[in-house]
Amino acid sequence: MRKGKNLDEVRAFYASLMFAASNSSDPRLERVFELVPREAFMPPGPWKIMVNHRHYVQTPSADPIYLYQNALVALDADKGINNGEPYLHAAWLGAVAPQPGETVCHIGTGTGYYTAMMSVLVLPGGKVDAFELEPDLARQARQNLEPFENASVIVGDATVLPIPQCDLIYVNAGVACPPPSWLQALRPDGRMIFPWRPAEEVGVALLVRRVATGFSVKPLMPSWFIPCVGASSTEGCTKVPGKREAARTRSLWLTADKAPDETATAIYRDVWFSSAELPVKPTTARVM
Template identity: 25%
Template sequence: MSDTSTLHQALIDKIKQMGFIRTPSVEAAFRAVPRHLFLPNVTVKKAYQDDAIVTKWLENGQPISSSSQPTLMAIMLEQLDLKVGDRILEIGAGTGYNAALMAHIVGKAGEVIALDIDKDIVENARENLELAGFQQVKVICTDGGFGYPNAAPYDRIILTVGAWDIIPAWQEQLKANGRLLLPLTIKENVEVTVAFDLADGYLVSTSINPCGFMKLRGAFAKPQVDKQVNQKNISRLKKLLKTALIFPTSILPFEMQIQLYILQKFGRRSLNNLRIRAYPQDTNYTPTANESVIVKHWTRLILDWT
């Protein structure tokens, strides 16, 4: 086994041992698709570390594209629950690595379409996918906020960029039994990946995990008003969480933000058993006393613990 292959398989072994790879199809995809082919400008050693790697910045230094942390990618692929033959829409093409993993899972009978608003990112993703042998993946330069109605409906829609609300086009382009997976901002600096299944006119969560993502750009981008999670804020969060005597203080800043929020807002110690339902603004649903409502632009989020 070559050094590159050894590093590749060791990373997958690590993610599996941590419990984030749970199904044979996700494991097979990670073992078959080499990450370093999608990161030509970094060393092989760095490509096989369990880290997010930024691949493009704006002139002001703001990162706008990356290869996500492999552990988080595994979590989201398990949340997505792909099947052979599925048609997938990905919003946020990145390096093309995630699209390749999904293409491996859905097979030749399936279809993966990746969207990105940035022409350079699209071209690089196409080149990477071709080099890795995934020419069948379509990468299209367009604003993902509108989805891609030309190939709708989709079995699965996944966002690999953070969204502040659920844009109606995404729900409209799902199949009747489809699933939408997105990093969703619940409140300032509190973001979770939520797998939503389409129910009777609304979306209901099937799984929720903490996350931290670059934000959606384009016509549906939200103004950047979030507070910076700097070292001073991290120290404050650690102090508060340590005082609560229930959380480890070695977790990532975005996890601290989420844990502190649910502790202070709901008196809960974790996201376990949290359910989120997303209704349109004109819903007739009346929340119960045990449910919390977060009003967005297009949706009303109903949170409760089941």
């Protein structure tokens, strides 16, 4: 009884930390970090905790209390696949603000922890389609997500599989250039968040929003993930950004819609990034 009470207290404190890290005023974010048990999405303990993004330290036991800290936890240590850093995901969830009734595509679900959170945040009426390339992780995610009836797992490469029309694309793998299919899948006012890795020294989370005049971009924070298979190659890139150019990026374009110009910060075959702010679409004045 004592142990359970301590775990409840620790989980509640963990949730309050995540809410602060989210920079959001939506109390549902705190509640979802408290309600979704992290241990339910982990392999059997003891667990390996990542330190300084270099070394793993094993927990003393399989007591789940060790999981409620801002730490990467190994899902497959040999492949360097981890359950993501909670502070970072709290900030991402705060930035993209999943809403009831929305459709989410989660690319790189792992074992489903953050998928589960988004599935709760889009209730009632919303759903999450989760993509996972690693068959073993996808199998675990399906099992873990069984209690979350509005979440489904698709096994395969999300860069080539069809992406449904959605309000949010949440990408948990390093992307050099997002496939056009992801951008085209976004509904009006749809958001996409992903770790941009256009060069070895560049790692930044980008928030993309589909607006009336195109795709706006907002760089958020440093972000480092394992590469996204199918979207991490810089082959065919004719302009590679450094850290300064990446930080100045404010919009992106499909080359089919607009050719790269002097504002380009990065240029790929099908997509290019720009330092230019998108023009504001004028509103039509009402005649009284």
